[in-house]
Amino acid sequence: MTPARAERLIRIVAPLLVGMLVIAGWQAIVWLEGIPPYVLPGPLLVGATLWHDGPSLLASLAVTLRITVAALAAAVIVGGAIAVLFAQSRLLEISLFPYAVVLQVTPIVAIAPLIIIWLKDDVFLSLLVCAWIVAFFPVVANTTLGLKSADRNLVDLFRLYDASRWQMLRHLQIPSALPYFLSGVRISGGLALIGAVVAEFVAGTGGTDTGLASRILEAGYRLEFARQFAALLLLAGTGVAIFAILSWASRRLIGHWHESALSREE
Amino acid sequence: MAAAQANAAVIALHGIGKSFRNGVEALAGVDLVVAKGDFLTLLGPSGCGKSTLLRILAGLIEPSSGRIVHRDDLLRRVGFVFQDPTLMPWATAWSNVYLPLRLAGEARRSAGPRVSAALDSVGLDGFADAYPRQLSGGMRMRVSIARALVTDPELLLLDEPFAALDEFTRFRLNEDLLTLWHERRCTVVFVTHSVFEAVFLSNRLVVMTPRPGRIVADCAIDLPYPRLRDLRTSPEYAAECRRISGLLDQPP
Numbered sequence: 001m002t003p004a005r006a007e008r009l010i011r012i013v014a015p016l017l018v019g020m021l022v023i024a025g026w027q028a029i030v031w032l033e034g035i036p037p038y039v040l041p042g043p044l045l046v047g048a049t050l051w052h053d054g055p056s057l058l059a060s061l062a063v064t065l066r067i068t069v070a071a072l073a074a075a076v077i078v079g080g081a082i083a084v085l086f087a088q089s090r091l092l093e094i095s096l097f098p099y100a101v102v103l104q105v106t107p108i109v110a111i112a113p114l115i116i117i118w119l120k121d122d123v124f125l126s127l128l129v130c131a132w133i134v135a136f137f138p139v140v141a142n143t144t145l146g147l148k149s150a151d152r153n154l155v156d157l158f159r160l161y162d163a164s165r166w167q168m169l170r171h172l173q174i175p176s177a178l179p180y181f182l183s184g185v186r187i188s189g190g191l192a193l194i195g196a197v198v199a200e201f202v203a204g205t206g207g208t209d210t211g212l213a214s215r216i217l218e219a220g221y222r223l224e225f226a227r228q229f230a231a232l233l234l235l236a237g238t239g240v241a242i243f244a245i246l247s248w249a250s251r252r253l254i255g256h257w258h259e260s261a262l263s264r265e266e
Numbered sequence: 267m268a269a270a271q272a273n274a275a276v277i278a279l280h281g282i283g284k285s286f287r288n289g290v291e292a293l294a295g296v297d298l299v300v301a302k303g304d305f306l307t308l309l310g311p312s313g314c315g316k317s318t319l320l321r322i323l324a325g326l327i328e329p330s331s332g333r334i335v336h337r338d339d340l341l342r343r344v345g346f347v348f349q350d351p352t353l354m355p356w357a358t359a360w361s362n363v364y365l366p367l368r369l370a371g372e373a374r375r376s377a378g379p380r381v382s383a384a385l386d387s388v389g390l391d392g393f394a395d396a397y398p399r400q401l402s403g404g405m406r407m408r409v410s411i412a413r414a415l416v417t418d419p420e421l422l423l424l425d426e427p428f429a430a431l432d433e434f435t436r437f438r439l440n441e442d443l444l445t446l447w448h449e450r451r452c453t454v455v456f457v458t459h460s461v462f463e464a465v466f467l468s469n470r471l472v473v474m475t476p477r478p479g480r481i482v483a484d485c486a487i488d489l490p491y492p493r494l495r496d497l498r499t500s501p502e503y504a505a506e507c508r509r510i511s512g513l514l515d516q517p518p
Contacts, residue, residue: 153352156326160346161369161417171368175356257356257397 041226050230057215057227061234064211067124067196068242071131075188078132079139080181086140087147087173088165097144104137108195112202127199127211134195138187146180147173179258182250189242197235274302275337276421276453277323282332283478284318291478292318296332298472298481300421300455305447307456307468309510315479316457320425323455337420345414347424351406353398353413359385360394363413370417384416385409387446404435411439415446422447424456428463437495440466444493461514465506466493473513483513 023043029035030042037045050057082100086093112130119126150172158168200213212231219228282296292315300306300323308316321327322334324346353362363384367377385391388408398406407427414422424443428436440463447454458464464471465487473483487506489497497503 151352153348153350154354156321157346157348157352157365158369160324160326160344161366163369167369171365172354175354178356254356257399 037226038223039225041229045226046229046233049226050233053227053230057212057231057234060210060212060215060231061238064193064196064200064213064235065238067127067131067199067211068192068238070128071135071195072185072189072192072242074128074132075136075139075192076185079136079184079188080143082136082140083143083147083177083181084169086144087169093144100137100140103133106133108134108198109202112199116199116203123203127196127203130199130202131192131195134198135188135192138184138191139181140184142180142184142187143177146177149180150176179254182246182253186243186246186250189246190239193235193239193242275299275335276302276304277334277336279319279322280333280335282319282322282329282334284315284322284327285330293322293329294478294480296479296481298484300453301470302453303451304470305444305454305456305468306470306472307458307464308472308474309458309461309464310474310479310514311459311476313479314474314476316474317425318479319474320423320455320457323421324423343417343420345417345419345422347407347410347414347422347427349426349429351398351403351410353406353409355398358395358397359390359401359409359412362398362409363416365413366417380416380418384412387415387449388412388442402435403431404439407431407439408442411443411446415450418450420452422452422454424454426457426459429458429460436463437498441493441495443467444491448492461507461510462498465489465503465510466498471510473510475514485510485513 027042027044030040035042041049082096086097108130111133115129116123116126119129147169154172154176155168158172163171196211197213200211201217203214212235216228216231216235219225219231277300279296279298282293282298283291284293285291296315296319298319308319310316318327322329324344326346353359354365357365360381364374364377364381367380368374382391382394385394388411390405390408390412393401393405393409398409401409410427414424428439431439443454444467456464456467468487469491471483471485471487472481473485474480475482489502489506
């Protein structure tokens with residue numbers, strides 16, 4: 001086996017092994033201590049619940065996922081556009097950046113009720129706005145940094161050849177910023193999911209389409225912890241999947257030239 | 267003689283001074299006339315303002331004082347090679363060389379033959395599709411030179427382009443640069459801190475000293491062209507290097 005293949009195998013096997021050990025230990029404790037399922041359900045019960053409730057949980061997941069994907073798309077588009085504006089005008093950046101930070105540090109649980117009340121005609125939109133507020137900052141911050149990190153000498157070269165502002169942006173700043181942008185998007189992907197779930201929590205079970213967060217709340221009220229765990233498991237899996245998809249896309253886009261995506265031997 | 271030189275001047279600097287915002291005086295009272303067809307080297311220790319002078323020649327920075335006169339339209343026909351290859355890592359060698367033409371609004375197709383010719387002229391035919399990271403340091407520098415040549419510049423400016431390369435590669439590139447200069451009959455201004463490199467390459471050598479950057483000597487190097495590898499071990503070359511080193515040691 002080549003070292004590269006061996007490493008790929010370890011990458012898959014090692015985390016799986018850790019997961020299996022933790023699950024086995026968890027089941028063992030539940031059995032040995034005789035812990036009742038309304039205090040801590042064992043993984044076997046959670047698995048069975050996931051199997052049993054799977055279809056209805058997946059339907060709820062689809063609702064949450066729609067908000068997540070829309071919020072991420074909005075974060076990428078609006079965040080990218082804001083970053084390009086910032087890179088064009090230093091004054092604009094100085095004037096507006098603090099407010100981006102304000103939005104970033106405002107606890108979403110505190111302002112979500114307001115947003116939900118203001119946009120009460122459209123539940124989807126209000127949840128989307130909440131998730132977007134959580135998700136957009138890494139894209140703005142990273143892309144702004146990336147746009148300004150273009151090689152100084154290349155900037156001089158572009159000036160030497162009388163490049164227009166647009167050419168500078170299109171052929172130098174945007175490609176330079178791409179790795180930063182993609183790294184921001186990967187962070188935003190997870191945050192969009194968190195934002196969507198938190199917004200659903202705040203909105204409660206009142207909505208007509210019920211997302212995964214509402215199912216978690218509902219299961220909690222009924223002390224159905226196995227179902228709660230099953231829903232959490234789905235959520236965790238979704239987070240990992242989002243990260244994996246975005247990482248894959250990132251490698252596809254910059255893998256042929258950027259250091260971060262190259263293997264050592266190349 | 268003076269009149270003839272003035273006629274052939276590509277670019278002339280009169281009393282150029284440059285102070286940076288932090289108060290450092292990089293250049294003071296620099297007069298320099300670059301004649302058409304010169305291979306002129308700016309030689310001096312680090313911090314003598316030679317790179318600043320080169321950037322002023324390129325129009326990349328404005329002098330704080332003094333006057334620049336260039337031939338009409340010259341600034342549109344300048345090629346610049348930086349100390350680092352300064353390539354776009356996301357673009358192939360071909361696209362890097364195409365950049366100046368692309369910025370001038372030329373379509374890929376019509377620019378194609380010139381881009382390929384520029385790559386050929388630096389010996390990189392066959393590497394058009396390689397990304398910079400796949401190329402050695404010397405090859406990257408060749409791409410950088412091809413990019414500067416693709417617009418067929420009248421004035422080629424090089425800022426210590428070979429300083430970071432190993433000796434074998436540097437010697438090869440020195441020889442190839444002389445060949446390109448000979449074939450294209452362009453004017454070259456070359457910055458280096460190596461006496462040996464300066465003597466090997468140039469027909470005219472300008473010696474600078476620091477604090478503030480000034481020109482202390484401006485002399486011809488009368489070794490015959492073509493200058494080939496053998497020259498490096500010849501007594502005439504050694505004597506010329508000794509003479510120039512003496513100029514550098516002079517108290518200001």
